[in-house]
Amino acid sequence: MDEDTLIATVFAPLATDAGADGLGDDAASFAGGAGDIVVTCDALAAGVHFFPDDPPAAIAAKSLRVNLSDLAAKGAEPFAYLLALALPADCRGDWAREFAAGLAADQARYGVTLLGGDTLRASPGGGATITVTAFGRTGGGATVRRRAARPGHRIVVTGTVGDAALGLQARLAAPYAIDASHAEALDRAYLWPDPPVAAWRVVREFASAAMDVSDGLIGDLAKMCRAAGAGAELDLSAVPLSAAVRAAVAADPSAFDRAVTGGDDYQILATMPDGQVAGYVAAIEALGFTATPVGTIRSGEPRVTLLRDGHAAEVLDGRFQHF
Ligand SMILES: Nc1ncnc2c1ncn2[C@@H]1O[C@H](COP(=O)(O)OP(=O)(O)OP(=O)(O)O)[C@@H](O)[C@H]1O
Ligand SMILES: Cc1ncc(C[n+]2csc(CCOP(=O)(O)O)c2C)c(N)n1
Ligand SMILES: [Mg+2]
The missing domain is CATH 3.30.1330.10 (PurM-like, N-terminal domain)
Incomplete structure (x- = not known):
C-alpha cells in the first residue's frame, strides 16, 4: 500500500x-x-x-x-x-x-x-x-486550504526550487562539478531549509489556496490538483532556480528533473486570481523573500501538464514517497 x-x-x-x-x-x-x-x-x-x-x-x-x-x-x-x-x-x-x-x-x-x-x-x-x-x-482570518484552488488562478512559488534535493543528491552520490561556493549553498539548503514563515499573513491576504512543498514541486502541485478537483499547467521555464542549481544543471542536465521533482525545500506554493499576483509578490519581497508565477490552474482532470516556453514538455514523474 x-x-x-x-x-x-x-x-x-x-x-x-x-x-x-x-x-x-x-x-x-x-x-x-x-x-x-x-x-x-x-x-x-x-x-x-x-x-x-x-x-x-x-x-x-x-x-x-x-x-x-x-x-x-x-x-x-x-x-x-x-x-x-x-x-x-x-x-x-x-x-x-x-x-x-x-x-x-x-x-x-x-x-x-x-x-x-x-x-x-x-x-x-x-x-x-x-x-x-x-x-x-489565523488571527481572525480563515484557514487557507489546498482544495480552494480554482481554474484560471495563477500558481506562484516562493524562493527557489530544488536546492535541497540537489544538496541531498550531492551527499548520497557524487558531488556536482560546480564551484565550492555553489556546492556549499546546496548543502546548506538541505541542512537548513528556510521557509518563508513570516509570509503567513500575506498568504492569508492574497492566496485562494496554498501548501508547502515538501515532496517536490511537481508531485505537490499534483496533490493540490487532487484536493481542488482541477488540473494545472506548470511552465518549467518559469521555475525559479538559484545560481547553485543552475550551475549543477549546467554540469549535469539530469539535475533539472531532480530539482523539480525532489523535495525538502519547504517553500510555499500558492494560487490566486491574476489580479492578486503583483500584490502577493511585492508583499513577499517586502519580507525579504521572493515569489515567482510558475503556472495556472485549469479545469479538468487533476493532472499537472508541463510546458516549456508555452509548448508541451516531456512528462516528468516522481516525488518523494516513503512507501
Ligand atoms: N499517521 C497519521 N495519522 C493521522 N493523520 C495523518 C497520519 N499521517 C499523515 N496524516 C495526515 O495526512 C495528511 C497528509 O499528510 P502528509 O504528511 O502527506 O502531508 P504534509 O505533512 O503536508 O506533507 P509532508 O509530510 O511531506 O511535509 C495531513 O492532513 C496529515 O495530518
Ligand atoms: C537522509 C535523507 N534521505 C532522503 C531525504 C529526502 N526526503 C526524506 S522525507 C522527504 C519529504 C518530506 O518528508 P515527509 O513527507 O515525511 O514530511 C524527502 C524529500 C532526506 N531529506 N534525507
Ligand atoms: Mg507530513
Whole structure:
C-alpha cells in the first residue's frame, strides 16, 4: 500500500472532525476565538530525513521549520509546539544540548515556544526520531486550504526550487562539478531549509489556496490538483532556480528533473486570481523573500501538464514517497 492510500484508507476514517478536512491538507484547524487555531505534525527520522551525523542544531531547526512551513501555508502565525523525541541509547548529553540550542535559536527567530512533549529511548538499534506538533492562529482570518484552488488562478512559488534535493543528491552520490561556493549553498539548503514563515499573513491576504512543498514541486502541485478537483499547467521555464542549481544543471542536465521533482525545500506554493499576483509578490519581497508565477490552474482532470516556453514538455514523474 502506498503512503497516500495508507493515509486515505487507514487513518482518514479516524479524522472525523471537519477541521481535519479528511486528512487532505497540510494541517488541521479548530475554532479558537477570533479565527482558527491551526495544528500540524511532522516527524523526522535519522537515515530517512537527515543523516545521523548532521549537526544537532540543524536537525532541530529542520524539525521545527518543516512544521512552521505548513502553518504559514495555511495563513497561520505559529505560536507554540510540542516535541516528542525518541533518542538512541548512546545519545550524548552534548547532542541534546546542541539540539536544544538549535531549537532556542529558532524559537527566537520565529516567535514560537515549546509547550511540552515526550522523550523516550529509540527501539534497540534504531536512530533518533523527532516529532513536532506545531500550533498557529489565523488571527481572525480563515484557514487557507489546498482544495480552494480554482481554474484560471495563477500558481506562484516562493524562493527557489530544488536546492535541497540537489544538496541531498550531492551527499548520497557524487558531488556536482560546480564551484565550492555553489556546492556549499546546496548543502546548506538541505541542512537548513528556510521557509518563508513570516509570509503567513500575506498568504492569508492574497492566496485562494496554498501548501508547502515538501515532496517536490511537481508531485505537490499534483496533490493540490487532487484536493481542488482541477488540473494545472506548470511552465518549467518559469521555475525559479538559484545560481547553485543552475550551475549543477549546467554540469549535469539530469539535475533539472531532480530539482523539480525532489523535495525538502519547504517553500510555499500558492494560487490566486491574476489580479492578486503583483500584490502577493511585492508583499513577499517586502519580507525579504521572493515569489515567482510558475503556472495556472485549469479545469479538468487533476493532472499537472508541463510546458516549456508555452509548448508541451516531456512528462516528468516522481516525488518523494516513503512507501
Ligand atoms: N499517521 C497519521 N495519522 C493521522 N493523520 C495523518 C497520519 N499521517 C499523515 N496524516 C495526515 O495526512 C495528511 C497528509 O499528510 P502528509 O504528511 O502527506 O502531508 P504534509 O505533512 O503536508 O506533507 P509532508 O509530510 O511531506 O511535509 C495531513 O492532513 C496529515 O495530518
Ligand atoms: C537522509 C535523507 N534521505 C532522503 C531525504 C529526502 N526526503 C526524506 S522525507 C522527504 C519529504 C518530506 O518528508 P515527509 O513527507 O515525511 O514530511 C524527502 C524529500 C532526506 N531529506 N534525507
Ligand atoms: Mg507530513
